[in-house]
Amino acid sequence: MAMPKPKLRLLLLLALLIVGTLVTFVPRSHALALTYPKPSWWNGDTCDSTHYHANNADGLTSSVLATWNGITACGPIPGTDTNKEANVQFTTGGSTENEWQCTELVKRYLFIVFGALSIGNTNGNQVVDTYTGNRSGYTGYPSLFSRLANDGTNHVKVGDVLSYYSPDNHTAIVIDTSGVNGSGNGTITVLEQNASSTGEHTQTVTAWKIKNGVDDSSTNGDTVSYRLTPKESWSTLNPTGTAKIYSMAAASTTSIWAAGIDGGSNPVVYYDNGAGWTKYSPTAQCICNHYLYGIATIPASGETWTVGAYTPSNIKTLAYHWNGTSWVHVTSDNPASSGYSNYLYGAAIDSSGGIWAAGKYFITGSGFQPLVEKWNSGTSNFDKQTVPLPSGKIGAELNSIAFSSSSNGWAVGDVSTSGSPNSWEIYHYDGTSWSSYALGSVSYASLTGVTVVSDSEAWAVGYQGATGAPLILHYTSANGWVEDTSFNGYYPNGALLNSISTD
Numbered sequence: 001m002a003m004p005k006p007k008l009r010l011l012l013l014l015a016l017l018i019v020g021t022l023v024t025f026v027p028r029s030h031a032l033a034l035t036y037p038k039p040s041w042w043n044g045d046t047c048d049s050t051h052y053h054a055n056n057a058d059g060l061t062s063s064v065l066a067t068w069n070g071i072t073a074c075g076p077i078p079g080t081d082t083n084k085e086a087n088v089q090f091t092t093g094g095s096t097e098n099e100w101q102c103t104e105l106v107k108r109y110l111f112i113v114f115g116a117l118s119i120g121n122t123n124g125n126q127v128v129d130t131y132t133g134n135r136s137g138y139t140g141y142p143s144l145f146s147r148l149a150n151d152g153t154n155h156v157k158v159g160d161v162l163s164y165y166s167p168d169n170h171t172a173i174v175i176d177t178s179g180v181n182g183s184g185n186g187t188i189t190v191l192e193q194n195a196s197s198t199g200e201h202t203q204t205v206t207a208w209k210i211k212n213g214v215d216d217s218s219t220n221g222d223t224v225s226y227r228l229t230p231k232e233s234w235s236t237l238n239p240t241g242t243a244k245i246y247s248m249a250a251a252s253t254t255s256i257w258a259a260g261i262d263g264g265s266n267p268v269v270y271y272d273n274g275a276g277w278t279k280y281s282p283t284a285q286c287i288c289n290h291y292l293y294g295i296a297t298i299p300a301s302g303e304t305w306t307v308g309a310y311t312p313s314n315i316k317t318l319a320y321h322w323n324g325t326s327w328v329h330v331t332s333d334n335p336a337s338s339g340y341s342n343y344l345y346g347a348a349i350d351s352s353g354g355i356w357a358a359g360k361y362f363i364t365g366s367g368f369q370p371l372v373e374k375w376n377s378g379t380s381n382f383d384k385q386t387v388p389l390p391s392g393k394i395g396a397e398l399n400s401i402a403f404s405s406s407s408n409g410w411a412v413g414d415v416s417t418s419g420s421p422n423s424w425e426i427y428h429y430d431g432t433s434w435s436s437y438a439l440g441s442v443s444y445a446s447l448t449g450v451t452v453v454s455d456s457e458a459w460a461v462g463y464q465g466a467t468g469a470p471l472i473l474h475y476t477s478a479n480g481w482v483e484d485t486s487f488n489g490y491y492p493n494g495a496l497l498n499s500i501s502t503d
Contacts (some may be wrong), residue, residue: 005123035070036112041088047074050101051086055085060082062100066201068175068191071109073199074100095120105193106161106171113159114230115310116141124171126161128228146231150208150224156188158206161228168214168223170195182457182476239270239277246292247306247347247499251299259292259306267292269306269327278331282320282327286312292320293356294347294400305375307332307344307357307382315341315372315431319357319382332382333373333396344373344382345399352406357382360397360413367395370427372411372434387411387427394418396425400460400499404452407431410475412447415439422446424462424471426481438481440464445471449499459484461497470497 027131042048047062060081065073087096088104094117097104110116110131119138122130130241132147133140148154158177164170172192179202180186187202188210195201195214204211210227214221220291242263250256254274262268267282267290284290292308294375304322309315319333340362355375360368370389373382389396398413409429414422426439445464452458456477464471470491474484 011338024355026130036109038070039090039108039112041071041090043093047072048086048088048099050089055086056081056083065197066191068173069193071105071112071173073105073191073193075147075193075197075199076100077197078194085450089117092448094118100193102171102192102194106173108159109173110145114141114144116144123169125163125169126163127161127171128226132228133227139294144231145228147226148229150210150222151224152184152207154229155184155208156205156210156227159227159230162190162210162224162225163226163228164214165225166223168220170214172214175200175261180205180208182453207417237272239279241279243268243270245270245348246308247295249295249297249304249347251297251302251304255299255302256295257295257297257304257306259295259308261289261291265289265291267308267310267318267327269295269320269322273393280327282306283329285310285318285329288312290318292318293345293359294342296347296349296355297354298349303349303353305347305349305355305357306349307359309343309359314339315343315346317342317357317359317382319344330375330380330382332357333384334361335369335371335384336362340364342371343397344371345397346411348403348409349400350403350406353380354403354406356401356403356409358398358411358413367416368397370396370398370411370413370425372398372401372427375386387434388436390415390425390439392417398427399447399462400449402450402452402458403429404455404458408452408455410437410450410452410460412450412462414446414462423466424473426450426460426473440466442471444468447471447473448497448499451500451502453502459500461500465498468496470495472497 009175039303049062060076063075065075083100089096097118107118119130126197129135130138132145133138133142134147154215160174172190175191176189184207189202210224213223217486219340245258248258256272258270266284269280270277288311290310292306292433295306297304306320308318319330319332320327323329336342342357342361344357346358357373359371361371363369370387372385372387376383389398390477393415396415401411403409411427415425416422421443424445426438427434428437442464447460449461450460458475460473462471472484473481475481
């Protein structure tokens with residue numbers, strides 16, 4: 001009897017990577033935290049006024065202008081103080097820096113979050129070059145930071161540092177990019193000292209290129225030539241015990257689920273509340289193999305579901321619901337011909353709270369068929385939905401499912417034709433029914449993961465060709481599903497993309 005094939009989850013686009021172990025994508029030298037710690041010399045919300053007033057002949061009062069994740073921008077602002085503020089010693093071996101200057105804020109951020117000691121003799125227009133090792137005579141921290149050209153080829157991210165060149169000679173931290181749309185047009189918000197009375201200002205972005213100067217004045221031109229972006233690294237965060245992890249879902253940074261099997265092929269789920277992993281073992285349905293391939297959670301409530309398959313005789317679908325304290329087994333449809341296999345590989349929750357699962361089932365004489373099931377609270381069962389085969393196809397399977405709303409969903413997998421190799425397949429849900437939306441033309445191809453950004457944008461990954469080369473598809477409402485080849489050439493040999501998620 002064939003056993004369920006593993007659905008190892010590799011999360012692409014700055015999310016969680018799963019290859020039998022758990023790892024998380026975080027800035028180097030910085031543990032996951034919502035608030036960055038203050039340095040030892042910093043005197044809280046008083047903006048270190050003890051040091052300031054000791055050297056402030058003008059008698060000005062220091063104040064907090066803005067705060068981002070515990071990083072505080074302070075004032076006075078230019079023109080209100082004719083004296084230099086106190087020299088701050090960043091740490092042993094680090095240079096001093098005048099408080100309330102633009103470079104002091106950015107240097108403080110780079111030191112607190114990444115452990116980069118202050119580099120002296122660095123003006124605002126020199127920060128990016130100096131700290132990335134691109135300034136003559138300065139080693140910088142090329143292992144921590146990269147310098148990216150402001151030419152539209154790279155997406156600006158929260159946490160990036162900008163250097164404004166002549167005539168602005170300024171530096172700031174990007175703290176919000178939510179005002180930029182998928183085409184890279186809109187505004188970003190930056191945290192800064194010395195340029196505004198609020199500690200923040202917005203900056204225009206056009207086609208991912210940061211425009212104009214520190215005050216967003218067209219008269220200054222595009223003075224951001226380069227920006228510093230933190231290099232990111234993978235840190236192992238394995239739960240204890242022997243297990244295989246096939247899927248993960250997060251309601252927040254302090255509510256993360258991972259599902260799979262333990263060393264004895266029993267179902268297992270781990271939960272991390274930010275303090276480490278706790279193991280939960282859903283009740284096994286028999287002395288047999290169990291597999292949890294998909295898990296989904298609702299951020300607002302934490303309600304969570306996990307799906308898979310188990311083998312009492314023939315392979316049957318498997319589903320559990322977290323009731324707040326334990327995992328409860330719930331029933332699900334098994335539409336396969338008598339004695340044949342049923343699988344659920346992916347789980348998803350739509351914007352109305354609808355619970356969905358996707359997989360496949362076997363029909364005698366036809367092979368595997370696409371399977372979508374939806375939770376029916378009235379019958380307390382996952383009910384099979386109608387998913388028609390594309391014209392001329394004899395079989396299909398669905399590996400992943402995702403929703404942007406209750407009327408926009410995607411499910412991906414592959415289809416088969418008699419006598420021909422499989423090719424990838426995409427189904428769409430319009431709020432009423434499922435229909436075949438796009439078919440691939442490449443042989444030996446399958447889509448194994450899908451994620452949605454919005455109703456008008458989605459991504460899918462998988463493999464194609466006899467050698468199993470990675471495949472990435474990008475959907476926009478303007479262009480439909482199009483292969484994205486911009487990642488080609490960046491894969492190691494033998495790479496397989498099995499899952500995708502957006503941050």
